[in-house]
Amino acid sequence: MAVATGREYLLYINGEASEPADGELRELIEPATGEPLGKVALAGEKDVDRAVDAARAAVEGDWAKTPPNERSRLLHALADAIVANRKELTELETRNVGKAISSVKAELSVAVEHYRYFASAIASISGRSNPIGGSLLFYSLKEPVGVAGQIVPWNYPLMMATWKLAPALAAGCSVVLKPDEATPLTALRVAELATDVGFPPGTINIVPGGGPTTGAYLVSHPGVDKVAFTGSTATGAEVMKLASNGIKRLTLELGGKSPNLVFADANLEDAIPSSVWSIYYAAGQSCEARSRVLVERPLYDDFVNAFSDAAGRLKVGDPLEPETQVGSLISQNHRDRVHGFVEQGRDEGAEVVLGGEPGDGSGAFYPPTVIAKVENAMTVAQEEIFGPVVTVIPFEDEKDAVRIANDVRYGLMATIWTGDAARGHRLARRIKSGLIGINMPYTAFPGIPFGGFKQSGFGRELGLETLELYLETKSVIFSTSPKPFNPFGL
Numbered sequence: 001m002a003v004a005t006g007r008e009y010l011l012y013i014n015g016e017a018s019e020p021a022d023g024e025l026r027e028l029i030e031p032a033t034g035e036p037l038g039k040v041a042l043a044g045e046k047d048v049d050r051a052v053d054a055a056r057a058a059v060e061g062d063w064a065k066t067p068p069n070e071r072s073r074l075l076h077a078l079a080d081a082i083v084a085n086r087k088e089l090t091e092l093e094t095r096n097v098g099k100a101i102s103s104v105k106a107e108l109s110v111a112v113e114h115y116r117y118f119a120s121a122i123a124s125i126s127g128r129s130n131p132i133g134g135s136l137l138f139y140s141l142k143e144p145v146g147v148a149g150q151i152v153p154w155n156y157p158l159m160m161a162t163w164k165l166a167p168a169l170a171a172g173c174s175v176v177l178k179p180d181e182a183t184p185l186t187a188l189r190v191a192e193l194a195t196d197v198g199f200p201p202g203t204i205n206i207v208p209g210g211g212p213t214t215g216a217y218l219v220s221h222p223g224v225d226k227v228a229f230t231g232s233t234a235t236g237a238e239v240m241k242l243a244s245n246g247i248k249r250l251t252l253e254l255g256g257k258s259p260n261l262v263f264a265d266a267n268l269e270d271a272i273p274s275s276v277w278s279i280y281y282a283a284g285q286s287c288e289a290r291s292r293v294l295v296e297r298p299l300y301d302d303f304v305n306a307f308s309d310a311a312g313r314l315k316v317g318d319p320l321e322p323e324t325q326v327g328s329l330i331s332q333n334h335r336d337r338v339h340g341f342v343e344q345g346r347d348e349g350a351e352v353v354l355g356g357e358p359g360d361g362s363g364a365f366y367p368p369t370v371i372a373k374v375e376n377a378m379t380v381a382q383e384e385i386f387g388p389v390v391t392v393i394p395f396e397d398e399k400d401a402v403r404i405a406n407d408v409r410y411g412l413m414a415t416i417w418t419g420d421a422a423r424g425h426r427l428a429r430r431i432k433s434g435l436i437g438i439n440m441p442y443t444a445f446p447g448i449p450f451g452g453f454k455q456s457g458f459g460r461e462l463g464l465e466t467l468e469l470y471l472e473t474k475s476v477i478f479s480t481s482p483k484p485f486n487p488f489g490l
């Protein structure tokens, strides 16, 4: 394997690897083996100060004035460098997160497309102009917000960093990004590659560290102009409070409990395998995992059997094996949490029809689990389990399906499986979520806005809307009149 164990991974500040000034070195554990993977530097407050200073110097120096076509060229060059280094990055991510390498390869390809999308989307940054009355001319300028403090979770470290870095850099912002302390490796490597391809020092700074410490300090930092956060709803609420200090611009991409509606007229040859993928991809550790499958009553029993049969055939195991479809969870602690929800489901009267017991050994494996006889008010149907656990709930008709689909505090994604296209579009308007798939399970397309309704957050990733969130609009009004205004008549 290309990635050596036992290495030390330092912070990345001002275009170079950097020892922590007041942080610490922490052992990283490989989730699938329970063995040490390397040591990572965690940033302390002085390190965040240094990173923010470097980002400030970049954005107040030449970076924000870089012509858009130059930023576009750099983003394409970074995409090329990621492709050229894909083997190393894929292995780093797989070993750091424990996720199946087949998934990680797909995520890397999509991440590359996201860099390319924003490299092209830069061309769409423009203000507008308008003659006001006879002698006033208005035009607007789009200027980078400044220093972006970005915080990402552990479930898709490479892709989440991409979703944050690409639009911010395209807009001309500089970035201080805090990956999760457990999964910083690919973000650190991407920052090195960015310097190699020509991003100026200070444009990308990576400060791995704890959430309530490093993360909270970054969010509250007076040198940060905009906070972009991806993580749980509970942490998002905390970040919102912290960002109010200094009235920072804020976007939140938070949790989900997304429904997957299966009507009796659906093409089950597509709906069943796609629904299995929609929950068990990344071992269920996805914000948009369709973790509540809602099935029209006459189909319920047959669906539960067929779905469980398909889920039971997934290949769970060594994430580095190309055939593996479901790797390990992120940690033993997280596995215990996932299992706690399953036990709670049993206690509340639901029936575990597949899986439901942790794997043996030191890896953090948990099998694909199906819970049937679920009512939507149960904890397993309301809380984000963030593991390979699906609840299957019956519904009576369209109205009932929409009622159950909307009866959660989240609203990130919903998928509708039906042979009636008109019904699909009807429901798309009635379900409260940021993304709807009709007979289509996938997410995260470059250019298609991604983000939440309700407590799944606000702001959008991946679209032109995202660029706007890293830009300020400045209105300029110019008088062409030869007459002075002299408003006081002086």
Ligand code: NAD
Pocket (backbone or CB within 6 Å): 151, 152, 153, 154, 155, 156, 160, 178, 179, 180, 181, 209, 210, 211, 212, 213, 214, 215, 216, 217, 219, 230, 231, 232, 233, 234, 235, 236, 238, 239, 253, 254, 255, 256, 286, 287, 288, 384, 386, 412, 451, 452, 456, 457
């Ligand atoms: P988390 O909220 O515990 O942590 C997310 C990040 O926030 C980590 O980097 C963490 O260190 C940091 N953090 C924690 N406390 C903080 C604080 N007080 N101040 C600042 N930063 C802090 O979430 P997690 O368990 O790591 O990630 C899983 C969650 O992320 C799930 O809820 C999932 O749905 C969500 N998620 C959402 C999206 C989306 O696009 N909507 C994408 C991926 C993950």
